Amino acid sequence: xxxxxxxMVAGAAGQGMQTIGFVLGKILVRGGCEVFAxxxxxxxxxxGHNFFHIRAGRKPVMASAMPLQVLVALNQESIxxxxxxxxxxxxxxxxxxxxxxxxxxxxxxxxxxEQMAVDKGGNRLxxxxxxxxxxxAIVGWEFKRLEDFLEGYFATKADTAAGNVKAARAGYQxxxxxxxxxxxxxxxxxxxxxKMFITGHEAVALGALASACQFMSAYPMSPSTSxxxxxxxxxxxxxxxxxxxEDEIAAVNMAIGASYGGLRSLTATxxxxxxxxxxxxxxxxxxxxxxxxxxxxxxxxxTGLPTRTEQGDLLFVLHASQGEFPRAxxxxxxxxxxxxxxxxxxxxxxxxxIPVAILTDQFLADSYFTEPRFDLSRVSMERHLLxxxxxxxxxxxxxxxxxxxxxxxxxxxxxxxxxxxxxxxEHDEYGHITEDREMRRxxxxxxxxxxxxxxxxxxxxxxxxxxxxxxxxxxWGSIYGPLAEAVGILNRRxxxxxxxxxxxxxxxxxxxxxxxxxxxxxxxVVENNCTGQLARLIQMEIQMKPDRAILKYDxxxxxxxxxxxxxxxxxxxx
Amino acid sequence: xxxxxxxxxxxxxxxxxxxxFAILGAVKQALADMGFKPHxxxxxxxxxxxxxxxxxxxxxxxxxxHGRALPAATAIRIxxxxxxxxxxxxxxxxxxxxxxxxxxxxxxxxxxxxxxxxNQVFGLTRGQASPTAExxxxxxxxxxxxxxTPMNPxxxxxxxxAPFVARGFTGRARHLTDLIKEAVAFEGFSLxxxxxxCVSFDHVHTFQWYKERVYDLEEAGHDPxxxxxxxxxxxxxxxxxxxxxxxxxxxxxxxxxxxxxxSGGPLVDRHPDPKRVEKLIDSFF
Ligand SMILES: Cc1ncc(C[n+]2csc(CCOP(=O)(O)OP(=O)(O)O)c2C)c(N)n1
Ligand code: SF4
Numbered sequence: 001x002x003x004x005x006x007x008m009v010a011g012a013a014g015q016g017m018q019t020i021g022f023v024l025g026k027i028l029v030r031g032g033c034e035v036f037a038x039x040x041x042x043x044x045x046x047x048g049h050n051f052f053h054i055r056a057g058r059k060p061v062m063a064s065a066m067p068l069q070v071l072v073a074l075n076q077e078s079i080x081x082x083x084x085x086x087x088x089x090x091x092x093x094x095x096x097x098x099x100x101x102x103x104x105x106x107x108x109x110x111x112x113x114e115q116m117a118v119d120k121g122g123n124r125l126x127x128x129x130x131x132x133x134x135x136x137a138i139v140g141w142e143f144k145r146l147e148d149f150l151e152g153y154f155a156t157k158a159d160t161a162a163g164n165v166k167a168a169r170a171g172y173q174x175x176x177x178x179x180x181x182x183x184x185x186x187x188x189x190x191x192x193x194x195k196m197f198i199t200g201h202e203a204v205a206l207g208a209l210a211s212a213c214q215f216m217s218a219y220p221m222s223p224s225t226s227x228x229x230x231x232x233x234x235x236x237x238x239x240x241x242x243x244x245x246e247d248e249i250a251a252v253n254m255a256i257g258a259s260y261g262g263l264r265s266l267t268a269t270x271x272x273x274x275x276x277x278x279x280x281x282x283x284x285x286x287x288x289x290x291x292x293x294x295x296x297x298x299x300x301x302x303t304g305l306p307t308r309t310e311q312g313d314l315l316f317v318l319h320a321s322q323g324e325f326p327r328a329x330x331x332x333x334x335x336x337x338x339x340x341x342x343x344x345x346x347x348x349x350x351x352x353x354i355p356v357a358i359l360t361d362q363f364l365a366d367s368y369f370t371e372p373r374f375d376l377s378r379v380s381m382e383r384h385l386l387x388x389x390x391x392x393x394x395x396x397x398x399x400x401x402x403x404x405x406x407x408x409x410x411x412x413x414x415x416x417x418x419x420x421x422x423x424x425x426e427h428d429e430y431g432h433i434t435e436d437r438e439m440r441r442x443x444x445x446x447x448x449x450x451x452x453x454x455x456x457x458x459x460x461x462x463x464x465x466x467x468x469x470x471x472x473x474x475x476w477g478s479i480y481g482p483l484a485e486a487v488g489i490l491n492r493r494x495x496x497x498x499x500x501x502x503x504x505x506x507x508x509x510x511x512x513x514x515x516x517x518x519x520x521x522x523x524x525v526v527e528n529n530c531t532g533q534l535a536r537l538i539q540m541e542i543q544m545k546p547d548r549a550i551l552k553y554d555x556x557x558x559x560x561x562x563x564x565x566x567x568x569x570x571x572x573x574x
Numbered sequence: 575x576x577x578x579x580x581x582x583x584x585x586x587x588x589x590x591x592x593x594x595f596a597i598l599g600a601v602k603q604a605l606a607d608m609g610f611k612p613h614x615x616x617x618x619x620x621x622x623x624x625x626x627x628x629x630x631x632x633x634x635x636x637x638x639x640h641g642r643a644l645p646a647a648t649a650i651r652i653x654x655x656x657x658x659x660x661x662x663x664x665x666x667x668x669x670x671x672x673x674x675x676x677x678x679x680x681x682x683x684x685x686x687x688x689x690x691x692x693n694q695v696f697g698l699t700r701g702q703a704s705p706t707a708e709x710x711x712x713x714x715x716x717x718x719x720x721x722x723t724p725m726n727p728x729x730x731x732x733x734x735x736a737p738f739v740a741r742g743f744t745g746r747a748r749h750l751t752d753l754i755k756e757a758v759a760f761e762g763f764s765l766x767x768x769x770x771x772c773v774s775f776d777h778v779h780t781f782q783w784y785k786e787r788v789y790d791l792e793e794a795g796h797d798p799x800x801x802x803x804x805x806x807x808x809x810x811x812x813x814x815x816x817x818x819x820x821x822x823x824x825x826x827x828x829x830x831x832x833x834x835x836x837s838g839g840p841l842v843d844r845h846p847d848p849k850r851v852e853k854l855i856d857s858f859f
Contacts, residue, residue, distance in 0.1 A: 196858040210851040246678035250645035257646030261653025262842035413634035422636045
């Protein structure tokens with residue numbers, strides 16, 4: 001029995017890797033495994049080379065790992081590209097009608113996927129199910145698990161369900177006849193508490209709905225589009241309008257308008273789109289209109305690598321827009337963190353009347369995580385609006401009243417018979433344009449007074465690994481999974497290493513991080529970018545410099561092994 | 575409602591004698607005539623001299639970014655379909671920086687009224703040519719005189735089948751007030767392009783220049799029910815310049831009417847229960 005399995009489904013775009021991977025992942029999670037899955041796609045709709053990499057284990061997994069135990073190769077190229085990644089005892093399932101394979105490699109297991117789909121299921125499209133069936137036999141699970149899944153999945157289409165089940169059974173039987181050989185590739189089926197199988201962006205979308213977000217506007221851009229799509233599909237049932245804007249400028253100005261109008265609103269984009277949104281990001285800042293923006297990073301500059309990943313926009317988002325104004329930046333590292341970060345973003349945006357950016361990236365957006373049930377009791381529905389009583393008491397409502405906390409009484413247009421101002425100029429307390437020196441100073445101070453209490457809302461970095469470690473790895477955002485695992489590996493090797501993960505980046509958790517770093521003898525940042533943006537931010541805020549930076553910027557996410565390797569190369573005593 | 579209800583003592587930053595004052599007066603009069611209270615209307619604007627108008631009366635207002643009033647206004651409307659939303663901008667603001675939003679605002683056909691102060695210049699940035707500037711207009715930027723074809727906003731709007739297209743003139747205040755009232759009462763995207771001569775930067779298209787040329791479409795017997803006839807009138811410019819309603823099509827369904835969610839009453843009055851998300855969470859198991 002294996003403790004852990006790495007399964008890869010590879011082929012050309014349009015061949016259905018996503019479906020095979022998703023179904024396998026879902027069945028494994030239902031069977032009590034922890035599953036993490038990444039998607040690797042080229043920027044094209046058909047053809048090219050894509051893969052879906054599932055890692056399943058008995059213990060939590062949050063990053064990919066090598067070598068592979070099972071490769072499902074849907075075309076010739078996939079065999080050639082990934083053959084060397086399959087361990088000697090592993091197995092390569094492929095379509096024997098479509099690929100020619102070298103003699104003498106006994107890992108190869110060809111079956112006529114498409115032919116079997118036609119013969120048994122009656123439809124060539126069911127070839128995915130043949131492949132899934134074969135893999136399930138290889139990992140030693142009962143067919144019933146797959147049958148139940150397919151019947152549930154195609155609950156509304158009985159014929160499709162039946163056809164897929166037949167095709168899957170054929171693949172299953174076929175592989176089962178050879179299954180004894182693969183003892184080492186079998187993983188325990190052990191029911192446990194049910195878990196969710198969910199991507200980072202699905203979690204963001206759920207977080208938005210849980211926060212009663214009622215408006216989203218966006219212009220499609222990878223990898224942010226999945227949020228738009230998910231919410232568009234649910235909008236009708238959730239009293240929500242989802243609008244595809246004509247461009248990102250319209251998208252963000254719409255989100256600000258909806259928010260002024262009284263709705264919790266959202267926009268999502270990637271770096272290029274956020275570049276277009278920057279002026280309005282500042283508009284929300286000076287207007288003090290709540291705004292939540294998801295900035296799903298991908299490698300830039302300009303169009304960069306559209307379907308790949310990078311943590312390259314931290315300093316950009318931190319400095320986005322002209323002038324100075326308070327903002328918050330959250331950078332969740334897992335689907336679970338993404339869900340709660342989104343809820344927090346909506347709350348902070350309304351409580352402090354500021355723009356809040358949630359930094360995700362392609363790796364977090366499209367990866368599947370295994371998560372315990374999301375807890376809706378953590379949703380804050382406090383709107384932080386002027387109450388009727390307060391409105392009655394207010395003589396001459398001042399939308400931008402200068403207050404001790406820096407937070408002015410926010411109302412929505414027409415509520416309680418008041419006129420509500422929103423202005424992007426510097427303004428007086430009523431929201432009217434002013435160029436008065438004193439008023440300008442008072443307004444800037446007023447806005448920045450919010451930072452004090454806002455800073456107290458920011459969580460301390462999440463610590464992992466050895467509690468008294470003198471060697472420390474520091475990362476942010478989507479690096480969480482690979483970092484946590486790398487720290488675990490090093491500790492198991494007897495190297496006492498700690499990790500610190502920042503998922504709330506601004507206001508910067510200066511005190512907490514200083515304390516953590518002061519306890520370390522040597523520390524390194526681990527970042528998915530070329531210049532070490534977190535390292536620069538740390539230097540800027542607390543004047544501490546890392547001993548090393550473990551950086552990756554090839555458009556691919558870190559694996560734990562790569563961080564371990566980076567660590568041993570750079571950090572271990574020389 | 576008395577017009578005084580909309581008075582607001584803010585100091586006005588327009589040049590003395592500017593046509594903007596007439597538009598401000600017409601907006602206030604129209605709102606008062608229609609019986610609105612100040613807290614019952616929302617004015618949305620971008621940046622420019624014209625776009626400062628919402629600061630000069632009492633109302634809810636959203637004064638955002640240069641060129642970006644329309645998207646904000648559309649979403650404000652989506653948030654609360656019960657409040658009339660009036661968008662105010664200059665021609666640079668609306669047709670230049672905001673050109674893309676102008677096209678798509680018309681396509682969306684939300685129930686908005688767009689009033690454009692069309693003076694052929696950028697006033698606030700001191701006299702550069704706007705997209706509607708006529709050929710030959712010499713400025714410190716267009717040093718050889720404008721040689722681009724001027725944009726014809728009415729014809730563009732009609733090409734996109736905007737359901738209400740009208741033109742006013744600051745020299746005819748009563749007529750302008752009536753146009754604004756019709757536009758605000760109209761269900762759908764209504765455009766009132768207002769000829770507003772700039773006394774500081776355009777010495778060709780003066781008040782007098784327009785006065786000698788404008789005529790009333792209604793008096794001339796124009797039928798606003800036909801888009802082809804409207805386009806023909808929209809293309810008329812020079813010796814004679816038509817004013818009034820070019821086109822009106824109350825049958826065109828609005829954004830609000832077509833959105834299944836918005837038909838259920840103002841979104842802002844609904845309070846979705848987070849617990850409904852439990853069902854979605856279930857689907858991830
Ligand atoms: C993004 C951006 N670009 C440029 C400007 C500068 N700007 C302010 S108003 C304006 C043009 C105003 O012209 P118009 O809309 O015709 O209004 P008017 O002042 O003539 O009433 C420009 C270019 C700005 N505020 N923002
Ligand atoms: S610059 Fe021209 S349009 Fe602007 S306020 Fe002065 S006169 Fe009026």
